[in-house]
Amino acid sequence: MTSELNLDWLISVDDHVLEPPNVWVDRVPAKDRDRAPHMELDDKGMDFWVYDGKKFPSSGLSAVAGKSKEEFSPEPLAYSEMRPGCYDAAERVKDMDRAGVLASLCFPTLPRFCGQLFYEASDRDFGLVCLKIYNDWMLDEWCAAAPGRYIPLVLIPLWDPQLAVKELERCAAKGATSFAFSENPEPLGLPTIHDPSGYWEPVMAAANDLEMVVSMHVGSSSQVPKIASNTPFMANLTWGAMRTSGTMLSWLFSGLFQRYPNLKIALSEGEVGWMPYYLERAEQVLDKQRYWVQRGATFMDHGGSTGVDLDTLDIRATFREHIFGCFIEDHHGIASLAEIGEDNIMCETDYPHSDSTWPNCIQTVRNIISHLPEQTQYKLLRGNAERLYRFTPAAPPVLAGA
Amino acid sequence: MTSELNLDWLISVDDHVLEPPNVWVDRVPAKDRDRAPHMELDDKGMDFWVYDGKKFPSSGLSAVAGKSKEEFSPEPLAYSEMRPGCYDAAERVKDMDRAGVLASLCFPTLPRFCGQLFYEASDRDFGLVCLKIYNDWMLDEWCAAAPGRYIPLVLIPLWDPQLAVKELERCAAKGATSFAFSENPEPLGLPTIHDPSGYWEPVMAAANDLEMVVSMHVGSSSQVPKIASNTPFMANLTWGAMRTSGTMLSWLFSGLFQRYPNLKIALSEGEVGWMPYYLERAEQVLDKQRYWVQRGATFMDHGGSTGVDLDTLDIRATFREHIFGCFIEDHHGIASLAEIGEDNIMCETDYPHSDSTWPNCIQTVRNIISHLPEQTQYKLLRGNAERLYRFTPAAPPVLAGA
Numbered sequence: 001m002t003s004e005l006n007l008d009w010l011i012s013v014d015d016h017v018l019e020p021p022n023v024w025v026d027r028v029p030a031k032d033r034d035r036a037p038h039m040e041l042d043d044k045g046m047d048f049w050v051y052d053g054k055k056f057p058s059s060g061l062s063a064v065a066g067k068s069k070e071e072f073s074p075e076p077l078a079y080s081e082m083r084p085g086c087y088d089a090a091e092r093v094k095d096m097d098r099a100g101v102l103a104s105l106c107f108p109t110l111p112r113f114c115g116q117l118f119y120e121a122s123d124r125d126f127g128l129v130c131l132k133i134y135n136d137w138m139l140d141e142w143c144a145a146a147p148g149r150y151i152p153l154v155l156i157p158l159w160d161p162q163l164a165v166k167e168l169e170r171c172a173a174k175g176a177t178s179f180a181f182s183e184n185p186e187p188l189g190l191p192t193i194h195d196p197s198g199y200w201e202p203v204m205a206a207a208n209d210l211e212m213v214v215s216m217h218v219g220s221s222s223q224v225p226k227i228a229s230n231t232p233f234m235a236n237l238t239w240g241a242m243r244t245s246g247t248m249l250s251w252l253f254s255g256l257f258q259r260y261p262n263l264k265i266a267l268s269e270g271e272v273g274w275m276p277y278y279l280e281r282a283e284q285v286l287d288k289q290r291y292w293v294q295r296g297a298t299f300m301d302h303g304g305s306t307g308v309d310l311d312t313l314d315i316r317a318t319f320r321e322h323i324f325g326c327f328i329e330d331h332h333g334i335a336s337l338a339e340i341g342e343d344n345i346m347c348e349t350d351y352p353h354s355d356s357t358w359p360n361c362i363q364t365v366r367n368i369i370s371h372l373p374e375q376t377q378y379k380l381l382r383g384n385a386e387r388l389y390r391f392t393p394a395a396p397p398v399l400a401g402a
Numbered sequence: 403m404t405s406e407l408n409l410d411w412l413i414s415v416d417d418h419v420l421e422p423p424n425v426w427v428d429r430v431p432a433k434d435r436d437r438a439p440h441m442e443l444d445d446k447g448m449d450f451w452v453y454d455g456k457k458f459p460s461s462g463l464s465a466v467a468g469k470s471k472e473e474f475s476p477e478p479l480a481y482s483e484m485r486p487g488c489y490d491a492a493e494r495v496k497d498m499d500r501a502g503v504l505a506s507l508c509f510p511t512l513p514r515f516c517g518q519l520f521y522e523a524s525d526r527d528f529g530l531v532c533l534k535i536y537n538d539w540m541l542d543e544w545c546a547a548a549p550g551r552y553i554p555l556v557l558i559p560l561w562d563p564q565l566a567v568k569e570l571e572r573c574a575a576k577g578a579t580s581f582a583f584s585e586n587p588e589p590l591g592l593p594t595i596h597d598p599s600g601y602w603e604p605v606m607a608a609a610n611d612l613e614m615v616v617s618m619h620v621g622s623s624s625q626v627p628k629i630a631s632n633t634p635f636m637a638n639l640t641w642g643a644m645r646t647s648g649t650m651l652s653w654l655f656s657g658l659f660q661r662y663p664n665l666k667i668a669l670s671e672g673e674v675g676w677m678p679y680y681l682e683r684a685e686q687v688l689d690k691q692r693y694w695v696q697r698g699a700t701f702m703d704h705g706g707s708t709g710v711d712l713d714t715l716d717i718r719a720t721f722r723e724h725i726f727g728c729f730i731e732d733h734h735g736i737a738s739l740a741e742i743g744e745d746n747i748m749c750e751t752d753y754p755h756s757d758s759t760w761p762n763c764i765q766t767v768r769n770i771i772s773h774l775p776e777q778t779q780y781k782l783l784r785g786n787a788e789r790l791y792r793f794t795p796a797a798p799p800v801l802a803g804a
Contacts, residue, residue, distance in 0.1 A: 061694070072694045186630040194632045227648040228588040230596045233695055234712065235651035238684045242644050246629040249637035273682065276734040277675030282640045284731060289756060292463070292474045293635055310636065329686060332678040332741060339734060354691060 005378045009102035009396045010362055011385040013151070013326050014217065014268040014348035017106040017142060018063060018087040019134075021047075021079070027133045036130060037110055037117075039079075047078050049110050051130075052121045056110060058082075065095065065352030072354050086352045089145035096149065100362025101349055102382060103393045105151035105215070106142070107180060107268070108134060113220035114180040115155035116188060124159055131155050132167065139174050148394025151385070152176045153215055158190055161199060165206040177389045178213035178266070183247040184221035193254050208260035213324075213388055217268040218244050244270025245278050248323060252282060252315060255308035257322045264322050264388060269350060272325040272333035275340050282315045320344060324388055327368075328355055334368050334380075342376045346385045407780045411504035411798045412767055413787040415553070415728050416619065416670040416750035419508040419544060420465060420489040421536075423449075423481070429535045438532060439512055439519075441481075449480050451512050453532075454523045458512060460484075467497065467754030474756050488754045491547035498551065502764025503751055504784060505795045507553040507617070508544070509582065509670070510536060515622035516582040517557035518590060526561055533557050534569065541576050550796025553787070554578045555617055560592055563601060567608040579791045580615035580668070585649040586623035595656055610662035615726075615790055619670040620646050646672025647680050650725060654684060654717060657710035659724045666724050666790060671752060674727040674735035677742050684717045722746060726790055729770075730757055736770050736782075744778045748787045 024036035037051040049056040057076035064072050066083040084091035096104060111117040111134055118127035135154040143150040154171040156164035156179050168179060181203075186192050191199035207214055218240055225239040244267050257263055290310040319341070326346040327333050333340065347365050350356040357364040369377050385391065426438035439453040451458040459478035466474050468485040486493035498506060513519040513536055520529035537556040545552040556573040558566035558581050570581060583605075588594050593601035609616055620642055627641040646669050659665055692712040721743070728748040729735050735742065749767050752758040759766040771779050787793065 069690045070693045072691065073697070074694060184630055192630040192632055194630070194634060196632070225648075227652050228586055228594040228596070230594055230598070231648075231652050232596065232655040232710065234684075234687055234692065235648075235655040237691060238651050238655075238680060238687045239648055241679070241683070242647065245644060246627075246633075246637075246641055249640050250629050250633050253634040253637040253640075271679065271683065273679030274676050276737075277643070277673065277679075277732070278640060280675065280732070280734050281643070281673065282636075284757075285636055285640045288471045289474065289639060290636065291472045292476060293639075295475070308634065330679070330682070332682050332738065335678075335741070336734070336738070339737070355686075 005374050006396060007366065007374065007377050007381060008362060009100050009382065010347050010349075010365055011103045011151070011382040011391075011393060012101050012349040012351070012361070013105045013266060013346045013385050013389070015104045015106045015351045016062065016109055016353055017092075018058065018079070018082065018109045018352075019111075019137075020087045023137045024130055024133050027136065028129070032126070032129075035126065036133075045078065046076055047080075048076065051110070051117065052123070058109075061354045062109060063352050064354050065356060065358050069354075083352065089142045089150070092351075093146045093149055095351065095358065097397055097399055099349065099351075099359045101351075102396055103149050103151055103385075103391065104349075104351070105153050105178070105389070106138075107153060107215075107217050108155065111155060112222070113217040114182045115158060116182075116220075116222060118155070119158040119188065119190075124157070128157050128163065131157055132170075135167065135171050135176070139171065139176060146394070148392065151178070151389050151391050154179045156181075156203065158182070158185070158188070161202045165202050168203070168206045168210055168212055172210040172212060177211065177391065178215045179207070180220065181214045181216050182220045183216040183218065183243055183267075184223065184250070187221045187223045193250060193256060204256055204260050204263060208262045211262055211390065214263065214265040215268055216247055216265060218270045241270045241274055245274050248275070249278060249282065251323065252318060253308055253313075257318050258308060258313075264324065266324045266326070266346075266388065268326060269328075269348065269355070270325060271330045272327050272340055272345055273330045273336065275325060275333070276336045279315060279319060279339070286310060286313060286315060324384070328357060329364060329368065331368055334372075337372070337376070342372075342379055343384055345380055346388070347380055407776050408798060409768065409776065409779050409783060410764060411502050411784065412749050412751075412764055413505045413553070413784040413793075413795060414503050414751040414753070414763070415507045415668060415748045415787050415791070417506045417508045417753045418464065418511055418755055419494075420460065420481070420484065420511045420754075421513075421539075422489045425539045426532055426535050429538065430531070434528070434531075437528065438535075447480065448478055449482075450478065453512070453519065454525070460511075463756045464511060465754050466756045467758060467760050471756075485754065491544045491552070494753075495548045495551055497753065497760065499799055499801055501751065501753075501761045503753075504798055505551050505553055505787075505793065506751075506753070507555050507580070507787075507791070508540075509555060509617075509619050510557065513557060514624070515619040516584045517560060518584075518622075518624060520557070521560040521590065521592075526559070530559050530565065533559055534572075537569065537573050537578070541573065541578060548796070550794065553580070553791050553793050556581045558583075558605065560584070560587070560590070563604045567604050570605070570608045570612055570614055574612040574614060579613065579793065580617045581609070582622065583616045583618050584622045585618040585620065585645055585669075586625065586652070589623045589625045595652060595658060606658055606662050606665060610664045613664055613792065616665065616667040617670055618649055618667060620672045643672045643676055647676050650677070651680060651684065653725065654720060655710055655715070659720050660710060660715075666726065668726045668728070668748075668790065670728060671730075671750065671757070672727060673732045674729050674742055674747055675732045675738065677727060677735070678738045681717060681721060681741070688712060688715060688717060726786065730759060731766060731770065733770055736774075739774070739778070744774075744781055745786055747782055748790070749782055
């Protein structure tokens with residue numbers, strides 16, 4: 001039935017948009033323009049966002065597309081000095097075309113990875129207005145600028161699960177299939193996914209019913225890994241996916257996947273090479289240690305709590321059905337594909353952040369996966385993303401000179 | 403030159419001794435017997451250690467040898483109910499013989515993994531007396547009970563690096579080749595290995611000069627991994643090696659291996675399956691992010707600090723020369739052997755803790771490694787441990803019925 005598989009294009013499930021200056025000011029009444037997120041210029045010509053009485057300069061590391069690694073810098077960068085693909089949907093598509101990126105899911109920048117900005121705002125009613133505007137802009141402007149080229153990712157009001165459900169329903173009706181959530185809500189001052197009061201249950205139920213993928217970007221706990229107070233920065237930076245491993249284990253043992261069989265999570269920019277070890281370890285811990293934990297023995301203040309029926313929990317089956325990861329240049333992860341499962345890994349390009357492989361995205365991925373069967377390559381390049389996000393991409397563009 | 407390799411025996415570089423009741427009371431003057439660590443009985447016949455005004459009951463999970471997993475319990479256990487191999491060196495050798503364990507390196511129990519007990523004691527002068535007694539007992543009684551069957555591990559006074567150097571010299575002269583150190587001294591209230599005042603430099607210099615392996619057991623920071631406050635206990639338990647990965651990265655980027663070329667560290671009970679991901683990630687972070695870090699840019703309060711010359715740091719070469727891990731049942735780690743290096747992995751049996759594979763130690767390891775060349779198997783079973791700890795084991799015993 002299928003013609004030859006096209007392996008020249010990938011779908012990136014983790015990129016980043018630097019919101020263009022008009023997102024909010026175009027959509028609020030004139031009276032609210034000064035209190036909505038808007039850009040101002042300092043006397044040196046550097047632009048920065050202003051919202052809720054605070055200034056938010058950009059980080060140069062969030063807009064490195066087109067720069068060499070020697071030029072990377074965390075210093076603030078004016079929009080005028082950025083590659084337009086950072087903030088312009090049509091320009092981004094040109095950059096995607098150049099790099100073999102058929103479609104892209106973008107996380108927000110000013111609102112932070114799961115919309116912490118609006119949760120932390122002093123006026124949450126207006127925060128909700130601004131959050132909805134982000135979602136509308138993402139759906140109606142960014143994604144609509146190039147149909148079939150962008151997978152929308154929306155935000156929820158983290159501070160009110162009932163309002164979050166309404167926003168999920170509203171966005172699902174407009175075509176969204178995924179929302180951003182925190183890898184660990186507790187450091188944000190929010191209940192965990194294990195909260196005994198069931199704080200997040202309405203959101204999880206809605207995600208289940210609406211088939212909205214829970215996308216959790218590394219760092220969406222607003223936590224920076226720190227091995228010790230004066231550990232060399234490079235060690236902490238390397239350690240980043242430690243957070244994602246904790247997220248995976250939290251969800252695996254949470255019982256959420258047993259209660260909500262349609263619930264699926266995407267671990268974004270967390271890589272995958274650490275998964276096989278932790279999956280195997282989870283099986284061993286479950287096998288050997290569950291008896292005394294189940295008897296409710298207290299041990300090191302943990303109280304033997306657990307959110308799932310340990311006797312029936314199947315770590316591998318739960319993982320394969322519900323948990324998805326993605327990779328940029330994770331050779332070890334791909335070498336471990338059989339242990340992780342070829343249906344659970346997607347690729348990403350992290351444009352325009354400092355881990356990005358742009359403009360060599362498709363070449364980089366193909367170099368890592370070219371030894372695999374073509375069907376497997378196709379899954380990693382795009383098939384898994386299409387299935388998970390229920391997304392039908394545009395036909396690959398025919399490029400001039402191609 | 404070599405005859406056929408004997409693959410029927412392993413050297414375990416991570417086991418545990420429950421100190422017998424006589425360790426300290428036999429070695430202090432009569433007047434100090436009540437204040438030295440000693441055992442008392444409660445009115446139910448349960449024994450517990452007493453030291454420095456505190457009671458220390460045992461944990462059943464630290465003495466499961468001979469029990470089925472269904473029987474594991476963290477409840478205190480009397481010595482009389484433990485398998486004698488837990489605390490008796492001659493009985494332990496019988497258990498080792500039964501399980502194919504040629505030699506064993508044991509971590510302490512009452513003093514904790516790196517001697518925290520004496521560091522925390524109200525009277526450190528007497529704490530040092532007790533610490534030296536532990537070392538003498540380990541060398542003169544435990545190890546001497548079966549020459550060539552035990553690799554001694556000694557403790558240092560963590561609170562005084564100069565005294566620690568003296569104790570290292572004293573123990574090295576008595577044949578010790580390794581000492582216990584903390585995977586992360588900061589949570590213990592001690593300076594980190596990166597401390598700019600050079601707190602640990604005398605200890606590291608002595609370890610280098612005396613070729614004393616720095617053995618760091620998982621949990622020797624006295625930290626229990628906790629993803630969030632109410633994360634299911636099984637998730638936290640599975641996450642344990644997260645600490646070891648932080649330790650490995652701290653040391654890799656510390657500059658210590660560049661300053662002390664003979665320094666070698668052993669990561670004990672941390673498994674190895676997570677290593678390939680973090681080694682690859684370290685190389686990528688070093689490749690892409692070092693330029694802006696070197697320019698001293700401040701980013702997220704870390705200040706771009708680093709303890710090593712990033713331009714000359716070779717992650718793989720540094721790892722292979724200086725860092726050693728061990729495994730119990732880590733199939734993924736062994737599947738990744740080529741990425742980690744067959745000279746850097748040893749095996750362990752964790753006797754008599756709840757991860758132990760006893761009495762099936764040799765069978766378990768052989769099942770995991772039997773597909774490898776015999777020379778490689780030999781390295782993993784014992785060759786690497788012999789080389790790292792400069793240890794010559796006894797000839798394998800000829801067992802009745804074998």
